[in-house]
Amino acid sequence: MLYPKESETREVKDLSGVWEFRTESDKNYILMPVPASFNDITQDINLRDYVGRVYYKKSFFIPVYWKERNIFLRVGAAAHFSEVYVNGNLVTKHKGGFLPFEAEISKFVNYGQENIIEIMVDNTLTWDVLPPGELKVIEDEMHPKGYKVLNYYFDFFNYSGIHRPVVIYTTPKVYIKDFSVITELSNNSALVKYSIESEGNNFQVILRDKDKNIVAENFGKSGVLEVKNPKLWEPGNPYLYNLEIKLLEKDNFDIYRMDIGIRTVRVEGKQFLINEKPFYFKGFGKHEDSDIRGKGLDQVINIKDFNLLKWIGANSFRTSHYPYSEEILFLADQYGIAVIEEAPAVGLNLWNRNEKVFTEGRVDGKTLEHHLEIMRELIARDKNHPSVIMWSVANEAATYEDGAEEYFRRVIEETRRLDPTRPITIVENTKASETKVSKYVDVICVNRYYSWYTDSGDLSVIEYQLERDLREWYELYRKPIILSEFGADAISGFHSDPPLMFTEEYQQEMIKRFVGVLDRLDFVVGEHIWNFADFMTKQSITRVVGNKKGVFTRNRQPKMVAHFLKERWSKLPDFWEK
């Protein structure tokens, strides 16, 4: 699926801005920004914690000359179920809150007149959407009749609404629907293998370098571009070429351009190789989360975040726990930050060994169908980004359950079929001996919270427990390991010596001890700290206005440990033979 981009043959009308908005039971509309989560925009607690359907509405105009074109309406993401109406006609529906969807609306619009778009968004979580949840009616003497709660088992606030831009774009009648590139290296040249999806037949494909010089050209619907002495894309040194695709048909002349990178990724033995060099992941699990905006796209925050990643010496992050916006991936391509891209499969765990998750009525065949569909949509959206170097199919699922094995075998197999070029991982928090799934993946990602959730407050256990644990993983699977989460809540401004939990000293000391172990283990190929910044969660007795494991505050200011990491990561190269 192509990102909507302007060219000589395509126009894009961005409907971002102020929309009208109401909840299902409310007749009156209020003003609401798009993109943004609706939760933190007003002073109304009922809207902040609202569960159910909301309606967004806006008017727009379509010029008469667009009659000669195809007109598409595209929603970048809306959480979690959506229906889109144009002038009262249902034009598309979508399930899942973190991927785009679109519809051709040419036959529903009034040319040269006003049009109305309405988007219904429902944020109720069920067991057949990812991430899952369930609306429970509580029937006991402590609660009034009909009292409901939305239960979900993931640790971030269920921000809702239209989170990414809504755009209208045009194409010629016959047009470039999609394309994919795969890059390979041999000696001093690179092969850029491309294939185009279109009803047209005559194409010209041109690859240009940064100075706009043509470096390769071809004419087929699929083919190979050979680049002599290629400049490679890699973390820290992200060279981008521009790929221009032209559909050369008289009435359907179409042009689409995208910056692409030439690079290879593969796993061998203990190593994660980018361009055949052993890469070491330094970075974070992140969130799309910021004050007031919630999960709404904001390029101010996004560019600040990339500047902070560069400042601290990080070279990668994981899109924990869902696919991030396309805008973020374009920035990752440009800044040279490697991305582990994760499916929104989080909360597939009830944290109670007596309650099965992979069972009929919870994570079952319907969930699997949706998960497979999400992998298809995700790979279709992001296959051409050089920054995306691995897929993560889930975070902390109950992979010790019998039902998890067949479920994830299917998800991983489908992911590999769709994209044989990128390694696959699943992020685990089980014991090495208990998971039934890690044998199917290429890289082991493990989350660990020694001295935090277990032996709380006792930093002295870390070295012993972590080393034993990671060695066991390696012994059993012989695959490279990334410590994909570790960290402690630290409330900015809380200090104590000796270090006590929730202080900046404790967070720093914990992280220091963890990375000390990683340095001794040659099969560990990366360290991702949980989390880049403080973020909002649902309210609970273990969360102090959200999760405070950020190395930066929610307002993107450094805590003490940020300076330690900056120092450490500036000395640790991106590529090294451990």
Ligand code: BDP
């Ligand atoms: C891990 C989860 C992450 C949480 C983190 C924590 O993967 O989403 O926010 O723990 O508890 O289990 O801080």
